[in-house]
Amino acid sequence: MLSTCYTFSAYFAIVIFVLGIxxxxxxxxxxxxxxxxSLTPAxxxxxxxxxxxxxxxxxxxSLFKSNKFIWLGxxxxxxxxxxxxxxxxxxxxxxxxxxxxxLQTFLQSxxxxxxxxxLAPIGYLFIRRVWVDRIRFVSIFADYFxxxxxxxxxxxxxxxxxxxxxxxxxxxxxxxxxxxxxxxPMPTNPIFITHFTLILIxxxxxxxxxxxxxxxxxxxxxxxxxDNSREKRHVNPWDR
Amino acid sequence: xxxxxxxxxxxxxxxxxPRIKPGAALVCEHHKAKExxxxxxxxxxxxxxxxxxxxxxKMRELLNKYKSLKLYLDVCVRCGACTDKCQFFLxxxxxxxxxxxxxxxxxxxxxRYFTPAGKLLGGLAGAEDFTEEMLxxxxxxxxxxSQCRRCSLACPYGIDTAEISMAxxxxxxSIGLGTKYTDEIILKVFNVGNNLGMQPKAIKxxxxxxxxxxxxxxxxxxxTNIDVKIPMxxxxxxxxxxxxxxxxxxxxxxxxxxxxxxxxHQAGISWTLSSYASEAGNFxxxxxxxxxxxxxxxxxxxxxxxxxxxRLVIGxxxxxxxxxxxxxxxLTGPFDTLDPKYxxxxxxxxxxxxxxxxxxxRLDKSANDEFVVTYHDSCNVARATRMGDMPGxxxxxxRAIIKACCNKFVDMPQETIRENTFCCxxxxxxxxxxxxxxxxxxxxxxxxALKQVVDSHGVxxxxxxxxxxxxxxxxxxxxxGFPMDMVGGVHQLVSRAIIL
Numbered sequence: 001m002l003s004t005c006y007t008f009s010a011y012f013a014i015v016i017f018v019l020g021i022x023x024x025x026x027x028x029x030x031x032x033x034x035x036x037x038s039l040t041p042a043x044x045x046x047x048x049x050x051x052x053x054x055x056x057x058x059x060x061x062s063l064f065k066s067n068k069f070i071w072l073g074x075x076x077x078x079x080x081x082x083x084x085x086x087x088x089x090x091x092x093x094x095x096x097x098x099x100x101x102x103l104q105t106f107l108q109s110x111x112x113x114x115x116x117x118x119l120a121p122i123g124y125l126f127i128r129r130v131w132v133d134r135i136r137f138v139s140i141f142a143d144y145f146x147x148x149x150x151x152x153x154x155x156x157x158x159x160x161x162x163x164x165x166x167x168x169x170x171x172x173x174x175x176x177x178x179x180x181x182x183x184x185p186m187p188t189n190p191i192f193i194t195h196f197t198l199i200l201i202x203x204x205x206x207x208x209x210x211x212x213x214x215x216x217x218x219x220x221x222x223x224x225x226x227d228n229s230r231e232k233r234h235v236n237p238w239d240r
Numbered sequence: 241x242x243x244x245x246x247x248x249x250x251x252x253x254x255x256x257x258p259r260i261k262p263g264a265a266l267v268c269e270h271h272k273a274k275e276x277x278x279x280x281x282x283x284x285x286x287x288x289x290x291x292x293x294x295x296x297x298k299m300r301e302l303l304n305k306y307k308s309l310k311l312y313l314d315v316c317v318r319c320g321a322c323t324d325k326c327q328f329f330l331x332x333x334x335x336x337x338x339x340x341x342x343x344x345x346x347x348x349x350x351x352r353y354f355t356p357a358g359k360l361l362g363g364l365a366g367a368e369d370f371t372e373e374m375l376x377x378x379x380x381x382x383x384x385x386s387q388c389r390r391c392s393l394a395c396p397y398g399i400d401t402a403e404i405s406m407a408x409x410x411x412x413x414s415i416g417l418g419t420k421y422t423d424e425i426i427l428k429v430f431n432v433g434n435n436l437g438m439q440p441k442a443i444k445x446x447x448x449x450x451x452x453x454x455x456x457x458x459x460x461x462x463x464t465n466i467d468v469k470i471p472m473x474x475x476x477x478x479x480x481x482x483x484x485x486x487x488x489x490x491x492x493x494x495x496x497x498x499x500x501x502x503x504x505h506q507a508g509i510s511w512t513l514s515s516y517a518s519e520a521g522n523f524x525x526x527x528x529x530x531x532x533x534x535x536x537x538x539x540x541x542x543x544x545x546x547x548x549x550x551r552l553v554i555g556x557x558x559x560x561x562x563x564x565x566x567x568x569x570x571l572t573g574p575f576d577t578l579d580p581k582y583x584x585x586x587x588x589x590x591x592x593x594x595x596x597x598x599x600x601x602r603l604d605k606s607a608n609d610e611f612v613v614t615y616h617d618s619c620n621v622a623r624a625t626r627m628g629d630m631p632g633x634x635x636x637x638x639r640a641i642i643k644a645c646c647n648k649f650v651d652m653p654q655e656t657i658r659e660n661t662f663c664c665x666x667x668x669x670x671x672x673x674x675x676x677x678x679x680x681x682x683x684x685x686x687x688x689a690l691k692q693v694v695d696s697h698g699v700x701x702x703x704x705x706x707x708x709x710x711x712x713x714x715x716x717x718x719x720x721g722f723p724m725d726m727v728g729g730v731h732q733l734v735s736r737a738i739i740l
Contacts, residue, residue, distance in 0.1 A: 220398040
């Protein structure tokens with residue numbers, strides 16, 4: 001019963017996640033730019049614009065220039081997310097690639113620290129949100145919700161790693177079963193069930209939430225338009 | 241707006257982030273457009289019965305027409321990086337004058353009527369019904385944005401509040417809610433051809449008077465052979481110069497007009513103004529109306545064709561240069577008849593800089609020796625355009641001209657100039673008396689920055705290239721204890737220094 005329920009939910013969440021993001025991307029892609037609105041000084045060629053967007057997406061360049069404190073929190077959180085996701089790859093592929101094994105060994109060697117680098121930035125961003133009056137004023141429930149959700153996912157993950165260890169072989173069997181469409185029984189460790197549930201919630205919530213900034217950043221006209229209005233005539237698609 | 245005396249912020253030379261005062265600026269509201277104006281512009285003459293429904297329908301239309309709007313309503317994470325960037329927040333401390341606070345006014349409605357989360361969860365998802373109170377907030381706060389885009393620079397995703405306030409203004413117009421100031425001016429352009437509603441005859445006589453005065457001034461100095469002209473409607477001239485209509489008679493604007501005339505004269509290039517395209521400005525942008533903006537801009541394309549000119553040059557005006565640089569080609573182009581060797585359109589500063597580099601004009605720096613000059617980067621020029629070939633030319637070229645015209649130049653603090661520049665506080669439809677309180681407070685960050693260089697370097701001349709900035713600062717400066725005639729144009733310096 002538990003297994004059936006979770007197998008179904010997992011597929012459901014993933015379908016929502018993938019379709020939801022595809023719908024958003026489609027919508028962003030087809031909505032026209034009637035006018036040129038690049039934020040200058042802007043690159044005057046395509047290569048420059050690609051670099052500008054990559055720098056914004058990878059190093060949060062604009063944020064670095066505008067607010068070092070938020071940049072620090074944002075960088076730490078995203079980097080931690082990246083490491084955590086990477087360290088989970090071992091549950092999704094078989095055999096586990098050399099590189100991931102290396103990462104795993106490295107992460108093992110630094111111990112609890114890895115949990116801390118995930119939880120600390122979330123705590124920092126939460127406190128900042130509550131502490132700074134003007135940021136508290138503009139925050140909505142969803143902003144706190146996502147931080148709490150991520151925090152709980154991290155906390156349950158740390159609990160499994162250091163305190164209540166699930167049967168990792170059973171976990172991998174379950175996951176690989178989902179991937180190969182031949183469902184296997186769901187591990188019954190309660191912390192794992194919690195962790196897994198929260199992740200499904202995160203996946204299904206993703207496309208409808210502010211997390212869509214992760215794909216949206218690549219579509220931002222103030223950043224991805226080439227500054228060449230005089231050289232190349234821009235035609236408004238709905239006013240030809 | 242409150243009738244009692246407005247408290248002018250004290251100048252310390254430092255820009256401090258205030259503690260929030262929710263609702264502090266809600267009372268500052270534009271006079272509403274009159275029925276007849278709205279009708280003439282093709283909008284409902286008063287707030288329509290089913291305004292909520294109409295507004296949502298308009299929003300749906302805009303969401304499908306503008307990628308910027310659609311995307312920017314979705315991607316904000318409320319990180320707060322923009323919250324200390326807007327001059328109207330720094331000045332009023334009202335958190336709905338932070339960029340994100342302002343955007344949220346529209347985003348709440350968007351979530352409520354267009355997103356699954358907002359429809360299902362309402363307030364928990366940050367959604368709100370479009371109530372009358374909300375509409376009141378829209379009217380106040382979306383008209384307190386000067387579309388300067390300082391927030392967009394700060395945003396990790398480049399979210400541009402200007403795009404959002406333009407959409408909100410257009411939605412409000414579509415249900416019969418506009419501002420008197422902006423609508424009145426747009427109608428003047430539609431009916432007469434310029435923001436001031438000056439008829440061609442009036443422009444001509446103002447220009448003649450201005451030229452006579454200039455000649456007299458030179459004659460007093462013993463120079464008699466001055467034949468600088470300000471030609472109008474000359475068919476077949478090389479250059480069509482389009483200037484903000486304030487340049488025709490307002491002070492200090494007209495000083496720059498004389499500067500342009502002298503540069504063209506010395507360069508030996510034939511040029512003309514147009515009485516039909518007698519306005520560079522385009523308040524259509526301020527109302528967010530694409531059609532309005534296009535109709536205003538169409539006069540430019542028409543004049544280019546009618547006068548059979550080869551080049552198009554634009555005078556000192558901030559938002560006008562943004563529209564000229566980025567939008568004219570789309571709205572009233574292509575300019576196939578113009579000479580492709582030159583930028584279309586070209587900023588007057590680019591033209592003058594080119595003439596200085598080529599040695600076609602000579603400048604006597606000592607003519608401006610009484611001045612210690614600083615330069616205000618006008619927001620639209622700084623963050624929405626370019627001069628010359630290199631990104632950032634919009635900062636370098638005006639400064640290069642200034643330095644060629646005077647011996648003493650000093651910049652204000654780095655975080656307040658170039659792409660980080662502050663708006664004057666009067667842009668995008670704020671330049672009206674009932675908004676004086678917001679204008680004074682919005683100018684505060686700039687005044688603090690100026691105070692620093694006045695104290696440290698004795699700056700006594702403040703030059704810029706925007707008609708709205710000039711009008712705003714000449715009004716605001718005395719309130720902050722700076723003399724009004726400290727404000728001038730870049731070409732005012734050129735005009736004084738150029739050797740005829």
